[in-house]
Amino acid sequence: MQKLLGDKKAIFLFVFPTFLVFTIIIILPIFFSGYYSLLEWDGFSNGKFIGFGNYVDLFVNNTDGFTKGVKNSIVLAIVSVGIQLPLSLLLALILARGVKFEKLYRTVYFIPVIISTVVIGQLWMKIYHPNYGMLNIILNKIGLGFLANEWLGNTQTALGAVFVALLWQYVGYHMLLMYASAKSISTEIYEAAKIDGANEPTLALKITIPLMKPILRVCVVFSVIGSFKAFDLIYVLTNGGPLHATEVPTTIMYTSIFAKYQYGYGSAMAIFIIVECLVATVIIQRMFGKDPVN
Amino acid sequence: MKRVTKMIVSTLLAASLAVGLSACGNSSGTNSSSGGKNNNTAPKEEKITLSFWGISTAEPEKSEMEKIIKEWNDNNPNIQIEYSGTENNAYKTKIKTAIAAGEAPDIMYSWTGGFAQPFVEAGKILNLDEYLTDETKDQMLPGALDNITYDGKVYGITYGQMAGALYVNTELFDQYQVKIPTTFSELMTAVDTFNQNGVKPMITGMKDLWPGMWIYDMIALRESGSQLSLDALNGKASFTDPAFVNAADKIQQLVNAGAFGNGILGMTQDEAEAEFNQGKVAMLFGGNWMASKMESDSSMVKGKIKAVRFPASEDGKGDPTEYVGGGSDAMLVSADTKYKEQAVKAATYLAKAQAEQGYLSGINLPTWKYDSLDQSQINPLAKEIMDNIITGAVGSVPVWDIYLNGADAKTHQDLVAEVFANQITPEQFGAQMQDKVNGN
Numbered sequence: 001m002q003k004l005l006g007d008k009k010a011i012f013l014f015v016f017p018t019f020l021v022f023t024i025i026i027i028l029p030i031f032f033s034g035y036y037s038l039l040e041w042d043g044f045s046n047g048k049f050i051g052f053g054n055y056v057d058l059f060v061n062n063t064d065g066f067t068k069g070v071k072n073s074i075v076l077a078i079v080s081v082g083i084q085l086p087l088s089l090l091l092a093l094i095l096a097r098g099v100k101f102e103k104l105y106r107t108v109y110f111i112p113v114i115i116s117t118v119v120i121g122q123l124w125m126k127i128y129h130p131n132y133g134m135l136n137i138i139l140n141k142i143g144l145g146f147l148a149n150e151w152l153g154n155t156q157t158a159l160g161a162v163f164v165a166l167l168w169q170y171v172g173y174h175m176l177l178m179y180a181s182a183k184s185i186s187t188e189i190y191e192a193a194k195i196d197g198a199n200e201p202t203l204a205l206k207i208t209i210p211l212m213k214p215i216l217r218v219c220v221v222f223s224v225i226g227s228f229k230a231f232d233l234i235y236v237l238t239n240g241g242p243l244h245a246t247e248v249p250t251t252i253m254y255t256s257i258f259a260k261y262q263y264g265y266g267s268a269m270a271i272f273i274i275v276e277c278l279v280a281t282v283i284i285q286r287m288f289g290k291d292p293v294n
Numbered sequence: 295m296k297r298v299t300k301m302i303v304s305t306l307l308a309a310s311l312a313v314g315l316s317a318c319g320n321s322s323g324t325n326s327s328s329g330g331k332n333n334n335t336a337p338k339e340e341k342i343t344l345s346f347w348g349i350s351t352a353e354p355e356k357s358e359m360e361k362i363i364k365e366w367n368d369n370n371p372n373i374q375i376e377y378s379g380t381e382n383n384a385y386k387t388k389i390k391t392a393i394a395a396g397e398a399p400d401i402m403y404s405w406t407g408g409f410a411q412p413f414v415e416a417g418k419i420l421n422l423d424e425y426l427t428d429e430t431k432d433q434m435l436p437g438a439l440d441n442i443t444y445d446g447k448v449y450g451i452t453y454g455q456m457a458g459a460l461y462v463n464t465e466l467f468d469q470y471q472v473k474i475p476t477t478f479s480e481l482m483t484a485v486d487t488f489n490q491n492g493v494k495p496m497i498t499g500m501k502d503l504w505p506g507m508w509i510y511d512m513i514a515l516r517e518s519g520s521q522l523s524l525d526a527l528n529g530k531a532s533f534t535d536p537a538f539v540n541a542a543d544k545i546q547q548l549v550n551a552g553a554f555g556n557g558i559l560g561m562t563q564d565e566a567e568a569e570f571n572q573g574k575v576a577m578l579f580g581g582n583w584m585a586s587k588m589e590s591d592s593s594m595v596k597g598k599i600k601a602v603r604f605p606a607s608e609d610g611k612g613d614p615t616e617y618v619g620g621g622s623d624a625m626l627v628s629a630d631t632k633y634k635e636q637a638v639k640a641a642t643y644l645a646k647a648q649a650e651q652g653y654l655s656g657i658n659l660p661t662w663k664y665d666s667l668d669q670s671q672i673n674p675l676a677k678e679i680m681d682n683i684i685t686g687a688v689g690s691v692p693v694w695d696i697y698l699n700g701a702d703a704k705t706h707q708d709l710v711a712e713v714f715a716n717q718i719t720p721e722q723f724g725a726q727m728q729d730k731v732n733g734n
Contacts, residue, residue: 044416153560260701
């Protein structure tokens with residue numbers, strides 16, 4: 001192994017094909033986007049170079065609610081980290097400590113991750129439907145009819161309703177990552193702790209969670225970035241509506257480019273989202289500090 | 295060292311995740327759609343293939359399109375049409391991306407007016423003036439090419455036109471003895487009567503934005519008349535004109551009278567139509583293509599629907615026969631095609647065949663003369679629209695999102711939605727329309 005890692009040719013041979021694909025599909029388009037974002041361009045005719053004009057429009061002279069979209073996506077990131085991850089962690093810890101039907105539960109929680117987002121969107125649209133939706137029917141049946149609502153059509157509730165669906169979709173994903181990490185901790189440590197009189201909550205807090213720190217960091221990064229670039233489910237559920245209540249940067253970007261022909265302006269949004277994600281990643285890495293020596 | 299590598303790798307991983315999404319906006323660089331590939335072969339006398347993109351993906355349109363193309367291919371063994379269909383909304387994205395990347399097909403479907411305008415202005419669409427013969431033009435209805443003419447030059451061949459119609463459920467109107475409204479105050483009376491009897495008076499799918507806009511554009515036409523509407527859309531008149539403000543006010547009168555019930559903002563037009571077709575709603579204002587579903591065998595209102603003109607405004611300046619609609623579906627030919635003459639010929643055939651086929655099935659109202667068609671086979675509701683609404687009309691205005699260009703069309707839809715939600719006053723609507731659409 002040591003010999004292989006010392007062999008520069010071998011490294012080149014293995015890394016180069018991926019690097020090439022990565023560059024062509026990912027890095028180059030970023031640079032193209034960066035260039036487009038400096039143009040006033042409708043996507044067809046010749047663009048006009050306007051420097052950072054698009055970025056000024058985004059944040060200073062904004063008229064299309066982009067800043068509100070950014071705010072929404074930050075709220076989404078906060079609830080993802082604050083609600084979704086603790087839920088996933090709880091499920092992972094319980095499953096990893098061995099409960100009856102462990103494998104069944106694991107599979108069930110993971111199902112939403114496998115289902116196509118469009119299907120999930122349709123599913124939640126039916127749940128939220130004002131006339132025959134499951135949610136309103138249940139509320140009416142248990143005497144809470146006054147809470148029944150037009151969930152996705154009401155500007156007050158639409159954002160919350162979309163967030164619930166988004167959080168639900170990825171709980172299983174994070175759970176699986178955490179579960180795998182928790183399972184890989186050696187049982188000897190637990191036995192030793194038990195002999196010292198530790199109970200289950202202490203085991204989880206003092207042993208499992210600290211040893212899961214690297215994977216927790218990955219989960220937080222995925223969760224935050226996922227929130228910043230969330231698009232598909234929101235597009236299916238509300239398409240940013242009603243009255244722009246559920247807009248996030250990606251939906252505004254989509255409308256700008258494909259409905260308003262503002263290719264340059266939309267590219268500026270894309271660049272902003274990329275930068276936002278990179279910065280968030282670095283900050284989160286810093287916050288978690290060093291890996292435990294392993 | 296190891297830690298640094300790890301950090302770089304994870305950062306790159308994060309970047310790749312972040313970019314996966316933006317890639318769709320950048321696809322012009324790497325897009326490899328199938329169209330245009332056939333152009334690579336040099337033009338010869340031999341067999342050529344023309345690529346053709348359209349939006350007929352659902353039945354019955356899909357099999358009808360296949361039939362039309364098969365007939366051409368059988369009759370023209372040397373010019374084969376290769377069809378690729380994409381769903382309506384996805385098609386809008388696909389065609390824009392393909393044209394931007396210079397990979398447009400030889401023949402393509404397009405909406406007329408503002409949708410095709412940027413393609414034309416960018417020089418991507420073939421000017422048809424020297425290819426279209428008078429003989430071809432004579433077969434079309436008057437004004438058929440108006441909406442695809444830019445700067446006096448024709449860039450496409452229309453085949454279908456749209457018309458807004460008020461669909462009324464005669465069963466419900468008879469049951470509650472309501473008069474089919476011919477004036478706005480009669481409409482308000484009808485709304486009240488239906489509400490008192492627990493029947494939903496009207497329905498519209500505002501989640502899609504455009505259905506509400508259709509209603510607004512219709513009322514605005516009644517208030518203003520076609521000339522003032524067109525002048526305002528062309529920037530020659532102001533949207534602050536009382537006509538446009540009154541139209542917004544009438545929308546809010548309807549909304550506040552409970553004409554649309556609750557829950558309009560979250561409903562798609564498909565859901566709205568489904569509810570109408572179950573016979574639960576008295577009226578629906580919408581496009582002529584909705585007729586085909588109403589008359590289909592699965593519809594519970596088959597044979598009970600009448601298509602009438604939208605009620606006149608007592609104080610409006612518009613003629614009660616004017617309608618929103620106009621030529622809207624067209625075949626365009628790419629400016630880059632290697633086989634210009636053949637492509638125009640094929641596009642003409644496709645337009646004519648689709649005009650006839652669409653009228654027979656009730657999907658489209660033709661922009662071509664249709665006397666030769668077997669009148670008994672035409673969808674009865676479509677015939678009603680053609681006979682009662684289009685024939686004898688003194689004018690028409692395209693729905694505004696077709697007439698206006700990209701960003702303006704979206705602004706208009708958004709503002710109408712805010713009117714429906716009572717978020718802005720009619721005066722604010724007029725002022726903002728003027729400011730955002732005509733201001734720049």
